[in-house]
Amino acid sequence: MRIRHKPWAKPELWASSFFEKEPDLLKNKWKERFKKEQPLYIELGCGKGGFVSKAAFNDPEHNYIAVDIKYEMLGLAKRNVERVYAEGGREPDNVLLTAHNIERIDMMFGEDDTADRIYINFCNPWPRPKHKKRRLTHTRQLMKYRVFLKDGGEVHFKTDDDELFAESLEYFKQCGFRIAYSTYDLHNSGYENNIVTEHEKMFSDEGIKIKFLIAVKDDFPVGDDQIVEEC
16 A cells, blocks of 8 residues: 655654564564563554554453554554554553564564464455565465464454455465464454454445455474475
């Protein structure tokens, strides 16, 4: 998504207590960055923060890290987090925002960070064959997530794109994930714990059905090296 430059974004983020300026320095040490040690959830590609602001506020028993590559988006996410927490009369002490290229996510998270869950909401579908490796659900990325996602941990993935969803189902299976739940029509599926994002409302209003899956990290059926090579 294109977004205009916002000169206020970086200064506001730099001054925020819940923005991390140097995420790579916290690899394997993210637990120390929170006031309270508790299970960790991560959102990759948080955009304007519509999801993480509500999810983190409604779930004070988990810590949340939201990652995006664009400071303009993160500036809006910061303001959304502040608004939601202020309306609820709480400080945002269980959520952190940070800027990073998710293709290099292994530079900021390691095996000691042990995330319980990863959220991927409406990522770029990269439909052209030569670009598919840039998908956040591509096997190349899933292998990186496996390092810091605990055994039995979950990836929750939502998209409006039929092709991306169908191919992502196969990506997960190839990389040792079990599909615990999937639907091609989330809003009519009966799934109860959904937080509607800005993109989700826009697509739904256009009559586009929302696709959703939960993938669980299982053991590999074959050796890690073989999987990486095939992916």
